[in-house]
Amino acid sequence: MLLERGVTDAELQAEANRIAVKVESIFSSYLAGSGDGRDRLFEAMRHAGLGGGKRLRPLLTVATGRLFGIAEDRVIRAGAAIEAIHVYSLIHDDLPCMDDDDLRRGKPTVHRAFDESTAVLAGDCFHDLAFEIIADTATHEDPFVRAELVLEMARASGPNGMAGGQMLDLVAEGQVLDMGSITRLQQLKTGALIEFAVEAACIMGRLPPEARTPYRGFARDIGLAFQIADDLLDHAGDEAVAGKRLRKDAHAGKATFVSLLGEDRARQQCSILIGQAIEHLEHHGEEADLLRAVARYVEERDR
């Protein structure tokens, strides 16, 4: 059993903060502004991309990179690219024609702080930024690695990944989903990008596909646990702490893991998945402590 806490809550928080600062510094370096009419676009991108967010995905990438001894300055760029995909998806998911949200990370959503057309473009530009960051020669990454990262990121983000999950979510409105359907939906909508956050580090660590199995297993468990925790938060969390509107799913009559399993069993299931995730790392020693701590954080988070 590897459940002893090799990384304390305070240490995890410090690591997460440090990584968040690095991600924002990478974003900032691309968002200086232009001195013309596009300044409004850059401002909207800074509004969405800076000063908030858990940065869970880059944290996962960095923590996984530590398993293979990858220098943090290398792996953080892939993490920032993945976070850019996440930021783009939040901007578009918040749009009036999608989830129509007013609040995100404690601030007005982009289309509320600016306007809808600026929000569409700011999302589109974060989408490009993700690929620019990952393909940038500033990474000093082997071109083969850069090309593979791009390919897998495009797949994790598109119709067979995150965007496909969002589509399933849209067509599910007013339908009653069973556990199988909702698991599949969430594996695409949030799982695919979380899985890629782990896989990206495997690619950078030059693991052949067959050696990636335990890390994929870890990522799949974490991704599902993350979504159950999200549903629990939506069900019972504090809007002021979460920094976004909650109880949306109940209002929309949508099935969630909590509505299907009940709060107690959902909590149990989340816990089981985290334990299972950590077991995938059993052949690792203390180099996996940060990743184990991230896994436990997924279960315990309150925002």
Added chain:
Amino acid sequence: MLLERGVTDAELQAEANRIAVKVESIFSSYLAGSGDGRDRLFEAMRHAGLGGGKRLRPLLTVATGRLFGIAEDRVIRAGAAIEAIHVYSLIHDDLPCMDDDDLRRGKPTVHRAFDESTAVLAGDCFHDLAFEIIADTATHEDPFVRAELVLEMARASGPNGMAGGQMLDLVAEGQVLDMGSITRLQQLKTGALIEFAVEAACIMGRLPPEARTPYRGFARDIGLAFQIADDLLDHAGDEAVAGKRLRKDAHAGKATFVSLLGEDRARQQCSILIGQAIEHLEHHGEEADLLRAVARYVEERDR
């Protein structure tokens, strides 16, 4: 002078049709559907991406590739990726919060044929598809080339390229633009991607940056001529032939090359730019005939 017609109109049309078929076949191979709720998304993508469009950008890429003897099956994939970026941008530009268009390529726009949220997602997915096509190992392209293509495509598409131009266009509404501002706007909005369509072939032909100068000059001239021709079409074209709503700019009180220069001088300017573009190819022989024919087509097109 290289103005003799090495490629006839009929031959150009046949080449353009052949390339359009190949581009659609590449798109189709990624859009087979999923047998679940995402089928609506794939259907929207097929609606937007198949059965229409001039495919000018892939035609430019293939014609430029011919200068360097690049096999068409290699260069067509980069062309298809660029066309995917173009398709994504059309879907989003047509949205109610952007240009609010009902007709595109003679068919209802995606948000009219489906709905707004599906249109946002279909655009996002074409955006991913572009990067997937260009990074796909199916290209058998050197990873270094794939990574450089991704990087330059992301730049041509984002806030310092196409999307930035769209932002300038949005903030320009109700303002009076001079020739300098409108040239800058169009260089980003339509020019950046057209330039990349040419540059992509230079990258695949392994031209060092300093050897790309004439082709960049060609692309810049063609890009601007294309926009002037577009303004002329918007001013005097036939909606039934164009397959989209015209006279939008006049209604919106927007400055265009035609409103600033008048129809005659705009036509002259377009012609001068095409001549200038073709001059950049003067050190080439008949391997540039297709590219010269494409340049002349830009001036003469009626849709």
